[in-house]
Amino acid sequence: MEQFVSAVKYPQLEECAIQLWNWAVTKNVGTSISKNQKAKVRHVACSLLYCCEPENPTEGVLRKQILMAGKTGRTWLDCKNPQMADNVLRLAVKSLETLYSKLTSRGDGAADITSSKGDVEKDLLRILSCQAESALGQGNNHDAVAYMQRCKEMLLRLPKDTAYLSLMCYNFGIDTYEVRKFEDSVFWLSQSYDIGKMNVTYAPGPEVRAKVLRLLATVYLEWDCDRFQEKALNAVSLANKECVSASGLYLKIRILLRCRASDDHIRAGLNEMLEAKVSLEVCLSTVKLLTSGDRDLLVFECLNRVCQHFESSPDLGTALVLHVELLLQRGKELLGKQKIEDIITGHYTGKQLSPQALTCLHVMLWDQASKHFEARNYTEALQWYNYSLSFFKRGQMEPNSAKLQRNRASCFLQLKQLEKAKEAIKEAERCDPDNIFTQFSIYKIAVLENNVGKAAEALNVMGHLSKSPVASEDKLLVSGNAASNLLSLAAQIALENDQQETAVKALESLCEHSKDEAQVLTALRCLVRLVLSTTEKSRDEMRSVTLDVLLPYLKMALQKVSHQSGMTVEQRTEEANWFRKIAWNSALQCESSPDRMRDFFVLSYQFSQLCPSDHTLLMGQKTCLLMAAAASLELYRKSNLSAQTEELTQTLEHIQICREVWKTLKASGNFPMDPTDTLLLLYEFEAYAKLNDPTVETVLESVMELENVEIKVLETIAALAMEPPAHFPLLCKKALRVALSLHRKQPQADLARCSKCVHSLIKLSLPSGVSEVEAHVLEEVWGYYEEALSIIAAAPDDFPEIETLWLLTEAWNTGILLYSLAQYPESEKWCGLAMRFVRYLGSLQESYETQMSSLYSEILDKLDKAKKNHIMEE
Numbered sequence: 011m012e013q014f015v016s017a018v019k020y021p022q023l024e025e026c027a028i029q030l031w032n033w034a035v036t037k038n039v040g041t042s043i044s045k046n047q048k049a050k051v052r053h054v055a056c057s058l059l060y061c062c063e064p065e066n067p068t069e070g071v072l073r074k075q076i077l078m079a080g081k082t083g084r085t086w087l088d089c090k091n092p093q094m095a096d097n098v099l100r101l102a103v104k105s106l107e108t109l110y111s112k113l114t115s116r117g118d119g120a121a122d123i124t125s126s127k128g129d130v131e132k133d134l135l136r137i138l139s140c141q142a143e144s145a146l147g148q149g150n151n152h153d154a155v156a157y158m159q160r161c162k163e164m165l166l167r168l169p170k171d172t173a174y175l176s177l178m179c180y181n182f183g184i185d186t187y188e189v190r191k192f193e194d195s196v197f198w199l200s201q202s203y204d205i206g207k208m209n210v211t212y213a214p215g216p217e218v219r220a221k222v223l224r225l226l227a228t229v230y231l232e233w234d235c236d237r238f239q240e241k242a243l244n245a246v247s248l249a250n251k252e253c254v255s256a257s258g259l260y261l262k263i264r265i266l267l268r269c270r271a272s273d274d275h276i277r278a279g280l281n282e283m284l285e286a287k288v289s290l291e292v293c294l295s296t297v298k299l300l301t302s303g304d305r306d307l308l309v310f311e312c313l314n315r316v317c318q319h320f321e322s323s324p325d326l327g328t329a330l331v332l333h334v335e336l337l338l339q340r341g342k343e344l345l346g347k348q349k350i351e352d353i354i355t356g357h358y359t360g361k362q363l364s365p366q367a368l369t370c371l372h373v374m375l376w377d378q379a380s381k382h383f384e385a386r387n388y389t390e391a392l393q394w395y396n397y398s399l400s401f402f403k404r405g406q407m408e409p410n411s412a413k414l415q416r417n418r419a420s421c422f423l424q425l426k427q428l429e430k431a432k433e434a435i436k437e438a439e440r441c442d443p444d445n446i447f448t449q450f451s452i453y454k455i456a457v458l459e460n461n462v463g464k465a466a467e468a469l470n471v472m473g474h475l476s477k478s479p480v481a482s483e484d485k486l487l488v489s490g491n492a493a494s495n496l497l498s499l500a501a502q503i504a505l506e507n508d509q510q511e512t513a514v515k516a517l518e519s520l521c522e523h524s525k526d527e528a529q530v531l532t533a534l535r536c537l538v539r540l541v542l543s544t545t546e547k548s549r550d551e552m553r554s555v556t557l558d559v560l561l562p563y564l565k566m567a568l569q570k571v572s573h574q575s576g577m578t579v580e581q582r583t584e585e586a587n588w589f590r591k592i593a594w595n596s597a598l599q600c601e602s603s604p605d606r607m608r609d610f611f612v613l614s615y616q617f618s619q620l621c622p623s624d625h626t627l628l629m630g631q632k633t634c635l636l637m638a639a640a641a642s643l644e645l646y647r648k649s650n651l652s653a654q655t656e657e658l659t660q661t662l663e664h665i666q667i668c669r670e671v672w673k674t675l676k677a678s679g680n681f682p683m684d685p686t687d688t689l690l691l692l693y694e695f696e697a698y699a700k701l702n703d704p705t706v707e708t709v710l711e712s713v714m715e716l717e718n719v720e721i722k723v724l725e726t727i728a729a730l731a732m733e734p735p736a737h738f739p740l741l742c743k744k745a746l747r748v749a750l751s752l753h754r755k756q757p758q759a760d761l762a763r764c765s766k767c768v769h770s771l772i773k774l775s776l777p778s779g780v781s782e783v784e785a786h787v788l789e790e791v792w793g794y795y796e797e798a799l800s801i802i803a804a805a806p807d808d809f810p811e812i813e814t815l816w817l818l819t820e821a822w823n824t825g826i827l828l829y830s831l832a833q834y835p836e837s838e839k840w841c842g843l844a845m846r847f848v849r850y851l852g853s854l855q856e857s858y859e860t861q862m863s864s865l866y867s868e869i870l871d872k873l874d875k876a877k878k879n880h881i882m883e884e
Contacts, residue, residue, distance in 0.1 A: 027058035092144035192233035223249035239269040327363035392421040412442030494524035590617035608641035635668035699736035724749035818847040
C-alpha cells in the first residue's frame with residue numbers, strides 16, 4: 011500500500027473514493043444494483059478513503075470518513091450482515107473521537123465549535139445505536155445494552171433524539187420477542203417506554219407509547235402469565251390510560267382470562283369495552299375469546315348486551331347468528347329454537363340478515379338437521395330444515411332451495427309421508443331439474459309407488475347426468491364417485507322393495523357409467539346372481555332367454571378383470587374364478603343350444619387365463635376348449651352356407667389351443683384312459699373334411715398312430731369322409747379296412763358291424779357304370795366278397811339275411827354288367843359268386859335258388875352261344 015500511495019498522489023486517490031461513493035449514491039434509487047452490491051461498493055469507497063488517510067487528517071477528511079463509515083455500517087446492517095458493519099462502525103467512532111478532540115483543542119466558547127461538537131455527538135449517538143443493533147443481531151445483548159446506555163446518557167444533551175432512541179428500543183423489543191427471548195424483550199420495551207418519559211416534548215406520541223405497553227403486556231403474558239400477571243395487567247392498564255383502543259381493551263380481557271380472574275373483574279373489563287364504543291367485530295371476537303375460556307355465563311351476558319348495544323346496526327345479524335351457534339354448541343336447543351324464531355320474525359319485519367350472516371345460519375341449521383337425521387330423529391330434522399326454508403322466498407329459483415327440498419323429502423319419506431315428499435320433490439325439480447340428486451329422489455318415490463316406468467325414466471336421466479361431475483349432497487356421498495354410488499344405492503332400494511326389473515336397470519346403468527372398475531365388478535356379480543335366480547325358477551323355454559341376458563354381463567366382467575390395474579393378484583384370481591365357474595355352469599345348461607354352450611365355455615376358458623395355472627385349472631381349460639370345438643361343429647351342421655366356413659375355422663382354432671394345453675398336461679402326468687387325443691383328431695378330421703382340405707389325410711395318419719385306436723372312431727371317420735360336402739372315398743375305405751381288420755381280431759366279433767364295414771367297402775368299390783369297370787377295381791371288390799363269405803361261413807345263422815341278399819344282388823348285377831360288355835368269363839365268375847350266397851339265404855333260399863338256378867342256366871347257355879359267335883366272328 012505504501013508503494014501504491016507513493017505512486018499515486020493522495021488527492022487523486024481521495025477523488026477516486028469520492029467518485030465511487032457518489033456513483034453508489036446515484037444507484038441508490040431503483041433496483042439497478044442490489045442492497046448487498048451497494049454495501050460492497052460503499053465499503054470499497056470507504057476503505058479507499060481510510061487507506062489514503064494522512065498522518066494529521068483535516069476536519070473535512072474526518073467528516074467524510076464519518077459520513078462514509080456510518081452510512082456503510084448502516085447499509086451492512088440493512089443487509090443483515092452485522093459482522094461487516096462492526097468493522098466500519100469502529101472506524102467511524104475512531105474518526106468521531108479524533109474530530110471531537112480536534113474541536114475541543116481549538117478552544118471553548120466559540121459558537122461554531124459548540125455547534126460542531128453537537129453535530130459530532132449526534133453522529134456518535136447514531137453510530138452507537140447502530141453498534142447496539144449490530145451487537146443484538148449477533149446475539150450479544152450485553153454489548154447492545156452497554157451501547158444503548160451510552161446513547162441514553164447522551165440524551166440529556168440531545169433531547170430531540172428521544173423519539174429516535176425510544177423507537178429503536180421498541181424495534182429491539184419486537185426482534186427479541188419474535189425469537190422468544192422474552193426477558194430481553196421486556197428490557198428493551200421497558201427502555202423504550204422509560205426513554206419516552208425522559209422528555210415528553212420530543213418523545214413519541216401516546217398512541218406509540220400505548221403500543222409499546224401493549225406489546226410489553228403481551229410479552230409478560232406469553233413469558234409466564236402466572237408469574238407476571240400483575241405486570242401484564244399494569245402494562246395494559248397503563249396503555250389504555252395512555253391511549254384507549256380496541257386492541258388494548260381486548261388484550262386486557264385476554265390477560266384477565268389467562269390469569270383466571272373472577273367474573274366480576276372480567277365483567278368490569280367488558281363494561282369498559284362497551285363504554286369505549288368499540289366495533290361489533292371486536293365485541294364478537296371478545297365473545298369468542300370468552301367462549302374459549304369456558305366463561306359461559308359471561309358469554310351470554312356479553313352477547314345479550316352486544317345485541318342490545320348494536321340493535322340498530324346493519325351487521326346485528328352476525329351477533330344473532332353467533333348467539334344461536336353458541337346456544338346449540340352448549341346443547342341448549344330449545345333456547346336456540348326460540349332465538350331462531352325471533353330471527354325469522356325480525357327478518358320479515360325490517361331486520362334482515364346480511365347475505366353472509368344468512369349463509370352461516372343456513373349452514374348451522376342444515377348441520378343440526380343432518381345430525382338429527384343421522385340419529386333417526388326425522389321429525390326434529392324436518393323442523394330444522396323448515397327453519398331454513400323460512401328464509402327462502404316462495405318461488406325462489408336456486409340450487410340450495412332444491413337441495414333443501416330434497417332433504418325435506420328424505421325426512422318425509424322416512425316418516426312415511428309420501429304425498430308431502432312428492433310435493434317437496436316437485437318443488438326441487440322445478441328449481442333444479444338437471445340435478446342427479448333430484449332425479450334420485452324422483453326415482454325413490456317411483457319405486458315406493460311401484461311405478462316401474464317412472465323409475466326407469468329417472469334412471470335414464472341419472473345415467474345421462476352421471477357423465478358430468480357431481481357435487482356431494484349434504485353429508486351424503488362425499489367421494490368423487492357420487493353418481494356411481496347413487497346408482498348403486500338405487501339398485502339396493504329397488505331390491506329392498508322387491509322390484510328386480512328396476513334393480514337390474516339400475517345395475518346396468520351403473521356398469522355403463524361408473525369408472526370404478528371394482529364397483530362395476532360388484533354390480534356385475536349382483537346382476538349375475540339376479541339372472542341366475544330367475545333361471546332357476548324359469549321354464550326351459552325361458553331359460554335360453556335369461557342365459558342370453560347373462561352372456562354380456564360375463565363379457566363385460568372379463569374386460570374389467572383383464573384391465574383392472576388396481577387389483578392384487580389374489581383379488582384378480584378371486585374375481586376371475588368366480589365368473590369362470592358361472593360361465594362353466596351356464597354352459598352346462600345349454601345342451602340344446604350349441605352357440606350359447608360354445609360362448610360360455612370360451613368365456614370360462616378366458617377367465618381361467620387370468621388365474622394362476624395349476625393341474626385343476628389346466629384340466630378345466632382343456633374341457634372348455636374341447637366342448638367349444640364340439641359346439642362349433644354342431645353349429646356348423648345347423649348353420650346356413652354363409653356361416654359354415656367361419657364355424658369350422660373356429661373349431662380348428664379351439665382344437666389348436668386345446669392341443670397346446672393338453673401337451674402341457676401330459677408333460678406333468680400320465681392319462682392312460684383320457685380320450686382327448688382321439689376326440690381332438692376326430693373333431694379335426696371332420697372340420698378339414700367339411701372344408702375339403704387335403705389335410706384330412708394327415709389327420710387320419712395321426713389317428714392310425716394312436717395306441718389302441720377304437721373301431722368306432724375309425725367307423726366314424728369313414729362316415730365323415732363321405733358325408734357331404736366331404737368326398738374322400740379312399741380315406742373312407744382305408745379307415746374301414748382297418749376297422750374290419752380290428753373287428754376280425756376281436757374274440758367275439760360283432761357280425762352286424764363287420765357286415766356293415768364290408769357292405770360299405772363293397773358299395774364304395776363296386777363300379778357304378780361301364781366307365782368304372784376295371785380289372786383292379788373288380789379284384790379289390792372280389793376280395794371284399796371273399797371276406798364277406800368267410801364271415802358268413804363262420805356264423806351263418808347270425809349273419810343278417812337281408813345283408814346276404816344285398817351281397818347276392820350286387821354280385822349278380824355286376825355279372826350282368828360284365829355280360830353286357832362281352833366280358834363273358836368275368837361275367838360267369840361274378841354270377842357264380844352270386845350263386846354262392848344263395849345257400850345262406852335261410853327262409854329265402856328255396857325261392858331264390860329256383861329263380862337263380864334257372865337264370866344262371868340261361869346265362870350259361872347264352873354265354874356258350876356268345877362265346878361261339880365271338881369265335882366265329884374272329
